[in-house]
Amino acid sequence: MSDIHRNLSELNLEVINCRRCSRLVEWRERIVRTKKRAYFEWDYWGKPVPGLGDINGKILILGLAPGAHGSNRTGRMFTGDASGDFLYPALYDAGFTSQPEALSVNDGLKLKNIYISAVCRCAPPDNKPTREEMANCRPFLDREFTLMRNMVGVVALGKIAFDSALDLIKKQNGINPTNMPKFGHGKLYFSNDRVRPWLLTSYHPSRQNTQTGRLTKKMFKEIWETARKLL
Numbered sequence: 310m311s312d313i314h315r316n317l318s319e320l321n322l323e324v325i326n327c328r329r330c331s332r333l334v335e336w337r338e339r340i341v342r343t344k345k346r347a348y349f350e351w352d353y354w355g356k357p358v359p360g361l362g363d364i365n366g367k368i369l370i371l372g373l374a375p376g377a378h379g380s381n382r383t384g385r386m387f388t389g390d391a392s393g394d395f396l397y398p399a400l401y402d403a404g405f406t407s408q409p410e411a412l413s414v415n416d417g418l419k420l421k422n423i424y425i426s427a428v429c430r431c432a433p434p435d436n437k438p439t440r441e442e443m444a445n446c447r448p449f450l451d452r453e454f455t456l457m458r459n460m461v462g463v464v465a466l467g468k469i470a471f472d473s474a475l476d477l478i479k480k481q482n483g484i485n486p487t488n489m490p491k492f493g494h495g496k497l498y499f500s501n502d503r504v505r506p507w508l509l510t511s512y513h514p515s516r517q518n519t520q521t522g523r524l525t526k527k528m529f530k531e532i533w534e535t536a537r538k539l540l
């Protein structure tokens with residue numbers, strides 16, 4: 310096992326055992342007990358969800374937090390919920406995954422050249438982690454960022470992921486750019502050689518965005534085509 314994979318295994322073990330945010334621990338464990346009728350037979354994961362994919366990959370995909378009955382049930386990022394149902398087919402079409410479905414940790418999914426992580430590793434009530442909870446979780450992301458030595462780009466899914474990624478990139482490059490355009494869908498930042506990684510933004514593929522037409526399949530497809538071209 311390489312040093313990077315050993316460090317990642319240690320990190321993931323810390324993530325899985327973390328109980329730092331009392332509100333989120335209580336919430337994620339309550340969901341395990343109450344469940345959703347459709348998943349009554351499932352043995353819910355109910356713990357923080359570690360990152361997923363190729364830590365030696367070139368692109369980091371950054372989301373917000375596990376869904377209560379998605380990742381918090383299956384134990385894998387974007388797996389078993391509406392966001393994943395929108396994300397993985399798009400990644401598959403762009404050649405970043407081995408299959409378009411993500412149903413459980415045993416479904417055979419492989420990620421190619423990408424690593425998926427989140428700002429917050431525990432399912433939050435109403436999908437809204439507090440500022441303090443995100444700060445508590447941030448060291449895990451910092452460490453993944455450092456471990457991704459081949460990273461050339463970040464795709465941020467949503468405004469909160471964008472803010473975190475921007476902060477990480479500023480710190481890594483020792484820069485503090487002024488007049489940054491505001492967050493929006495399909496924007497590309499740092500596409501020059503002076504700052505690495507580049508940062509590409511998308512609306513989050515949550516049901517709230519995809520069912521209202523705020524984020525369409527076409528818009529999402531264009532994000533991954535752009536990411537592919539930037540490699």
Ligand code: SF4
Nearest residue numbers: 327329330357431446
């Ligand atoms: S959100 Fe992060 S810091 Fe808070 S309990 Fe979960 S894993 Fe730990």
